[in-house]
Amino acid sequence: MTENKLTEEVAAHAHGRVPRELRRRQVLVEGRVLFVERGYHGASMDELARRMGVSKPVVYDLAGSKERLFRDVMAMVGEELAQRLISAVVAEPDLTRKLHAGILAFLRFVDENRAQWTALLSALSANAGPSSDELTTLRRGQVILVAKLISEMEGDVGTSGSSPVVEALAQAINGAVESVALWWRDHPEISAEALAEMLTRFLSPGLLALEDLRSLP
Amino acid sequence: MTENKLTEEVAAHAHGRVPRELRRRQVLVEGRVLFVERGYHGASMDELARRMGVSKPVVYDLAGSKERLFRDVMAMVGEELAQRLISAVVAEPDLTRKLHAGILAFLRFVDENRAQWTALLSALSANAGPSSDELTTLRRGQVILVAKLISEMEGDVGTSGSSPVVEALAQAINGAVESVALWWRDHPEISAEALAEMLTRFLSPGLLALEDLRSLP
Amino acid sequence: MTENKLTEEVAAHAHGRVPRELRRRQVLVEGRVLFVERGYHGASMDELARRMGVSKPVVYDLAGSKERLFRDVMAMVGEELAQRLISAVVAEPDLTRKLHAGILAFLRFVDENRAQWTALLSALSANAGPSSDELTTLRRGQVILVAKLISEMEGDVGTSGSSPVVEALAQAINGAVESVALWWRDHPEISAEALAEMLTRFLSPGLLALEDLRSLP
């Protein structure tokens, strides 16, 4: 898809003189694939260069450093996923349906890229990369979305930051879904719909009891 | 704690001639700390030796190999945590209270070792280590506990293996709690009790709707 | 010789930026010398790098691995020697003269590289290297040549493989000559010609009795 189109575009230029902008996108895409296939430590800049069909200095010129590239790739993934979630959720009328739609979108996102992406998503929740802190930040992207979702439903659309309880709740939902998605990798016989249905039934009752929760500390 | 006592014990021996048994414990403890601080790849056997105040061959004699040590450390952690959870849960009368007690025990376990352990626990869910499979196995320890808990409550104490739905559910609960524990690291102002209370209120309603869930696919 | 020319060529490049092709040859030549001086286990990649005036990664880039390099060096030596033997033998009319010419060529080959090569040749017949099987294979190169020589003389140019007796005979001749060459290292006062003459007189009578031998089992 994106990758193939890119490969074509790149190949269209003679003598390997490819415009910087194109190469910049290429390094992100190929880097993503590589990190996903091999994990952060397993991926090597040598191989990235080979796959891109360029020399290493070019890679470094575009990516800055391995760590930097990893962060950029993460950001890209985060945004892509966020877009999907937002699109999925926005049209639904009530909280339960939003939750269901969000979970389903997430699972489908994972499913579409099963072989590859699962590993990357799991990387989000661990210190597999250069530094947990950077990753935690990335992960917050998803959480914030969920938090927004919850808050909205309460009419409490505080722009700045959500209350701790809402954040914790969002973390819980997020963790639950991610964990199940990871487990799903080894249980492909179950459909995304069934899983989303189950998770929704499991998570939404507690979510609806939210008023009580907010009256806590 | 354990570590300090060990350090003392070790220091008590003259000329660095420490009994094998003690060193064996030391390598596990210091290895655990190191893996946690730096992650599997970030940790180096060189540093482990330096921290233990011995030369590398001693480390290798006791630990076998880096990978082997990692697995041993993981097993240790898993057992320790499992013990805590079982002890906490067993005395409680009903599911909601069991859930609450389990979550609290988990959070306390994390809290006691805050700086260190959180990272390790998170490592359980990612391909940060030598082989995801080994880790997945370890992690299953926790999940199985939760699954047992759920199953019991249904009188469905199938010895062989839990149903996929129960497993998925256990994964969800586990993921939710772990994720919140991770987030908690940056929100020390919240008490373990408050967090456990919140999580219980959030998770138990869905859990009580279990009958409906089991009638799914 | 080759080595000196290579050293000059290498030194001719500024800033140590030597073309890959040249370095490839260099690693083979210097590797050969090193293996010969120290034996397989005694030789270290560190020293090879030092002698080449490069860092270790360069060596590994070109040589692949120590074992791989050893095999490549062996192949090189084998081919070189085979060429010499073939050239020497081909023009001679009868078996005795072929034998004499072959022995002389072998001894001269050894003599030219006395200090270094003798050891390497001896290495061919021992489990000094990574795996005897590889070496046995290499050594067979020489033996096959001798076997061919013998077979031809009988009009028995079986393409597929020589009979066991012929093979054993070839081994014997080969072993005799190698062994004497090794001994020769400590007796430089004897000329190659004298030695070849002696060996020929010693070996050719038995060889001429070949018909009887072949009628054995």
Added chain:
Amino acid sequence: MTENKLTEEVAAHAHGRVPRELRRRQVLVEGRVLFVERGYHGASMDELARRMGVSKPVVYDLAGSKERLFRDVMAMVGEELAQRLISAVVAEPDLTRKLHAGILAFLRFVDENRAQWTALLSALSANAGPSSDELTTLRRGQVILVAKLISEMEGDVGTSGSSPVVEALAQAINGAVESVALWWRDHPEISAEALAEMLTRFLSPGLLALEDLRSLP
């Protein structure tokens, strides 16, 4: 055999307090086995100690060093083989029969210990060990025997040293037989007798032309 008897003798002593003399023999025997199984570099003092059932300092006390032990083992092997050869040769009346008997004895020696000893014998002719020079010396043991054999037959029993030509001849014979013995390892279908017969027929004609040879330089 020797080894088993030794093991019993050793086991007969309580508390592991075994007399020095016994242990001294044990280290030679077990060392021989180990070197033969693994080669010089493959053998480790750690394993030697384990096999002997003692701690490493004991091994070092008895063996001096790995290199020293290797030499001592070699000397032992050399003497054993020499005894066999002498016994075999002494009773035979003429040169051809002596040659045949010697070759046969050598091959049988190899055959009896096939799995183990072949490797060691091959080690004799290569720089697999600590230093070729030491080994060359050892190897000379065999050669001297052959040289003696040849000289005797000429009535020329010069005690001091044999002439260079005789020595070279002995080397050739020795090399031929060793080389064939090595090759024999992969051709067990051939009997020792057949091989000895063939080698004798091959080598003896040249040997009988000795007078001419001696009139050379």
Added chain:
DNA sequence: AATGAATGAGGTTTCATTCAT
């Protein structure tokens, strides 16, 4: 815009060898 060549630093692991008891 791009590259071939090179490197420093570090990784895991093994071994022969020796204290101190």
Added chain:
DNA sequence: GATGAATGAAACCTCATTCAT
């Protein structure tokens, strides 16, 4: 006479990164 504990040194190999062209 014997040992458990320890070590220094070195081995092979890989990687992210950068000159000089």
